[in-house]
Amino acid sequence: MHPDDRRGFTQFVAARSDSLIRLAYVLTGDQHSAEDLLQTALIKTAGRWRGIRGDPEAYVRRVMYREQVSVWRSARWGRERVVEKPPERATGDATAEVDERLALEHALRQLPPRKRVVLVLRYFEDLPESEVARIMGCSVGTVRSQAHQAVKRLRALVGDRVNQEA
Numbered sequence: 001m002h003p004d005d006r007r008g009f010t011q012f013v014a015a016r017s018d019s020l021i022r023l024a025y026v027l028t029g030d031q032h033s034a035e036d037l038l039q040t041a042l043i044k045t046a047g048r049w050r051g052i053r054g055d056p057e058a059y060v061r062r063v064m065y066r067e068q069v070s071v072w073r074s075a076r077w078g079r080e081r082v083v084e085k086p087p088e089r090a091t092g093d094a095t096a097e098v099d100e101r102l103a104l105e106h107a108l109r110q111l112p113p114r115k116r117v118v119l120v121l122r123y124f125e126d127l128p129e130s131e132v133a134r135i136m137g138c139s140v141g142t143v144r145s146q147a148h149q150a151v152k153r154l155r156a157l158v159g160d161r162v163n164q165e166a
Contacts, residue, residue, distance in 0.1 A: 002050070009049045013042060016057050019125070023061060026120045027068045029109050040067055061125075062135045065117055072113045107157035115150035122147050 017038070024034035024041075041063040045056065052059050108116055114136070121132045122143070129147075133140045 005049050009046055012056055016060075020057070020060055020064070023120060023125060024064055026108065026124060027064060027117065028071075029105075037064055037067055037071075058131060058135060061121070065135055068117075069113065103158050104154075107154050110157060111150055111153060115146050115153065118143055118146040119150045119154070 020041075021034055021038050024037045025031060028034045028037055041060050044063050044067075045052070045060050048059075049056075108119070111119070117136065118132060121127045121135060122129065127135075129140045129143045132143045136143070
C-alpha cells in the first residue's frame with residue numbers, strides 16, 4: 001500500500017471504527033465475532049482502498065453485511081449458540097433502561113437476518129433508505145417493506161416492555 005493510501009486508511013479506521021464495531025456487534029450479537037467481522041471487512045477494504053469511490057464507510061458496511069450474510073448462510077451458523085452475559089446490577093431507573101435494552105437486543109436477535117440489518121442500518125446507523133438499499137443490494141421498496149415488517153415484529157416481541165416513544 002502506498003504511504004499516502006496507508007495514512008488515509010489509518011485515519012479512516014481511527015475515525016470510524018467505533019461506529020463500525022457497533023454495527024458489527026448488532027449484526028453478530030457477540031463482541032468477539034463483531035471484532036472478527038470488522039477486521040475481515042477492514043482487511044478487504046485495505047486491499048481496495050485506492051479504488052474506493054465515494055464514501056468508504058458505506059463500502060465497509062457493505063463488506064460487513066455481505067460477510068455476515070455468508071456466515072448466516074453457512075451450516076456452522078446453525079450450530080453456534082451465543083451466550084448473553086448477565087447485565088450488571090443497577091438501581092432505580094437504570095434498571096428499567098437495562099431491562100428495556102436487553103428486551104430489545106433479545107427481540108432483534110429473533111428477527112431474520114435481513115430484517116435485522118435493515119433496522120440496524122436504518123434506525124441505529126440513521127442511514128437513508130437509498131443507502132441501505134445500496135449496501136444490501138436491493139430496491140428502496142424492499143428496504144421499506146423489510147423495515148415495516150421488522151418494526152411490526154419487534155413490537156409484537158417486546159410489547160409493553162420497551163418504551164415506544166422513539
